[in-house]
Amino acid sequence: MKNNNFPKLHNATWPGIVGKGDGSEPIISFDTLLEMTAAVEVDGIKFDGIDIGLFDPHVPVDSSDDDLKRLRDKVASYGLEIGSLVAPIWPPTGGSAMGSKEDRARFVEQVRKACRVGQRLRELGIRPHGIVRIDSATSPESWAKDPAANTQLIAATFREACDVAADYGERLAAEGEICWGGMHSWRAMIDTLEAVNRPNIGFQADMSHTFLYLLGYNSPEDSILPADFDWKDRETLTAGLRQLTQALRPWTIDFHVAQNDGTVHGTGSHDKTGRHCLATDPNGKLNIPVDAGNWLRDEQGQLTRAFRHICWDGCMFPNAVMTQAKTWHDILAAMIAVRTQHGWQE
Incomplete structure (x- = not known):
């Protein structure tokens, strides 16, 4: 229904950084977003709130208590809340989850710092819900050199991070992106999460990134759709999405609404991953409100209510697109459609 007030609707701020800089487009400031x-x-x-990446120049993970109070006041002045956070676990400040002892220690330390920020923002009353997002910070190619051993090493690092968290x-929440080793396919993701075996870890589903699990990029043996799949075959696509979500939904504790055109994309320093398309992109393969229901409802069609907000992740949109009011109008309209079909009232 239109008057559903949960899940809350959040926008992500890290698309102002990810894929920007490094000789590509300028970073979009936190204030502008x-x-x-x-x-x-x-x-x-x-929008009800924002999700934040904890890295320069937006919100440094080493922010002081005074910095976080100023952040609280700034976000609240716009009538927004803060939800999920992205831990900056990548080199050089972090390290690969299957790297050297020193790499893994840096990874865990960055998670600790992110969790400190998360806890403090909760205490300051600006962050009523949300997770801390991580990945393996390693490539599928590196992982594939010894899949079993590397999965166990990533899991060991994640266990340490869970204990700190x-x-x-x-x-x-480990994000389902094909560009991260040990998380690059739906089977690999489940194997990693099962090996971690901690109650405070789960899966972050992204309708664009996770969609590519269907196609077996970086892991053809785990493809769900046939190699010669015809995108006009909506029945087969729907069956594939149901198979995928049935496997991953029990782990899902954070959710990104997005669109995908069935291709990979990368800009700047960001590895190739699921292409985020505009909500109204004519090449988009997803029916956003219908397909979101595969993640938000169980096999019996009942709402899972596994998370209290959903987020739009618009990584790698050109700045000319991100600074248009129409872009955000269309995105918010898509998210409202999701909540209308799959939300609830409190």
């Missing part, structure tokens, strides 16, 4: 998020309105409905009352 806040302003654009707060300004959009569709039928009287606005538990000290701060935080949960970790």
